[in-house]
Amino acid sequence: MDKMSVEQIQHRITELEIEHQDLNLVIDTLIREPSHNELQLQRLKKRRLQLKDHIALLKMQLIPDVPA
DSSP states (O other), X not given: OOOOOHHHHHHHHHHHHHHHHHHHHHHHHHHHSTTOOHXXXXXXXXXXXXXXXXXXXXXXXXXXXXXX
């Protein structure tokens, strides 16, 4: 697997953060609906959590290794 450049990682983080924000809006809107689909809501929340985890992993790649 090829290593991503710092610029590529930062760009991917930005894309994922935008998707995460969009999901937040959708989830908030869905919760306000009296007859929302609980299964759909659970799936959206799971996807949002996956995005958060992926963003965290990418951010860790940007931290330089500290020699032991």
